[in-house]
Amino acid sequence: MQTPLRIRISWPAGHLTATLDDTPTAQSLTQALPLVSTARTWGEEVYFDIGVSVSRETGARQVVEPGTVAFWTDGPTPISQGAECRLASPCNVLGRIDGDPGLLSTVRGGDPVRVELVDA
Helix, strand or coil: CCCCEEEEEEECCEEEEEEECCCHHHHHHHHHCCEEEECEEECCEEECCCCCCCCCCCCCEEEECCCEEEECCCCCCCCCCCCCEEEEEEEEEEEEEECCHHHHHHCCCCCEEEEEECCC
């Protein structure tokens, strides 16, 4: 059985980890790590460029649960309705935040964000 891939996402006010699914997009992301980017926010959503270009996967979704780690192939423009997390177009789901995704509320637009693999 393969060990799940985990990443650490860090910003000035905190950090969290996420467990990635075994998908082509997640594999492309892990090959680009470690990386540093600049955070952007839209409501309660946090997004940033990772410098990776991939195609939309068959299982791409437009509505996701809070705490979902996703990759927008078309670029981020969230259009949530009510309490849902709705993206402007389907995204490739990479995995889930480990623990409380509410920690992301401390990310501010313009914060540096570092993404790296967690040592197994």
